[in-house]
Amino acid sequence: MINTDAFSKRLQKIIDYYGESASSFAEKVGVQRSTISHILSGRNKPSLDFVMKVLSHFPEVELYWLMNGKGVFPKEEKTETKIKETEKVEKVEEVEKKILPSKNEKAEMPPLPSSAISSISSSNKKIERIVIFYSDGSFQNFEN
Structure with a gap:
């Protein structure tokens, strides 16, 4: 199971890192603004589709870090x-x-x-x- 509170903190860290608002982040990722709001508040859990959209639009984000908090952000180059x-x-x-x-x-x-x-x-x-x-x-x- 994913820890929704920890996930929302990591998502907020990504949003802050790129200097985005929740609205502009939602627009870049291609989801509804309410989706971001609900995930950040802990009301909803992120879907696989949402996670994949974040990873495809922001290559510095590692899947393992986003899901479990293990690893680094932003992703370090080899x-x-x-x-x-x-x-x-x-x-x-x-x-x-x-x-x-x-x-x-x-x-x-x-x-x-x-x-x-x-x-x-x-x-x-x-x-x-x-x-x-x-x-x-x-x-x-x-x-x-």
Whole structure:
């Protein structure tokens, strides 16, 4: 049997964690506002359908924690996933260092072909920015 009072406290914790009101939480989950009210007051027990809707809309909620109070909320990511994410961030930073000038350096503009110079000089427009895209997916941004 589920402890209705303890369940309602855990449900309230979820609602508070996401900064929702009972009404907005009910709308997100796709249930009547009265359903949330009745569960929080202890009048009704949660249905399996209700529990599944909460779990599908809020992936940080663990089923075992919601039903029995054992486990953690919000759900912690697996260490392996955290390591992979850290590696991705480090790789992105490494690529950025290679292709983007540092904040203290000013990028030097490569020489323009003569055909580009003649078309630029014949107009009254002023160049504001030039972006060069390389075949390896990197780019350089030059601003005047």
